[in-house]
Amino acid sequence: MRTHTRETPFKLAYRSEAFILVEVYIANHRVMKYQDKENEEQLHLNLDLIVEVRMDAEYKTTRYFNIGDLVLKRFSWATRNSAHGKLGPNWERPYRVINCKRQRSYYLEALDGWKLEHP
Structure with a gap:
């Protein structure tokens, strides 16, 4: 995660968080609670919100320092x-x-x- 945008480069480029392949074979909360329908809904929501996420990251990058800092x-x-x-x-x-x-x-x-x- 970048410190000034609070977003990962992967999310800004591919519109969703990265999922490590090894995590599929390990019994963790993310794998155990996976459901196809909810996942599809979340992916569509992420696609709808990616413009706002990118604009927010760009705004934070352009104003990283203010006059007087x-x-x-x-x-x-x-x-x-x-x-x-x-x-x-x-x-x-x-x-x-x-x-x-x-x-x-x-x-x-x-x-x-x-x-x-x-x-």
């Missing part, structure tokens, strides 16, 4: 101090989101007011 920026391999090795920090200091031009592109500024040039 504090975020951490990942160190790039080019700017990381090689003397620290693999035990060095992975994230830079906190930044504040100051603008959002397009989807998943945010302009940041440090807490002291210094603005990053590129989103």
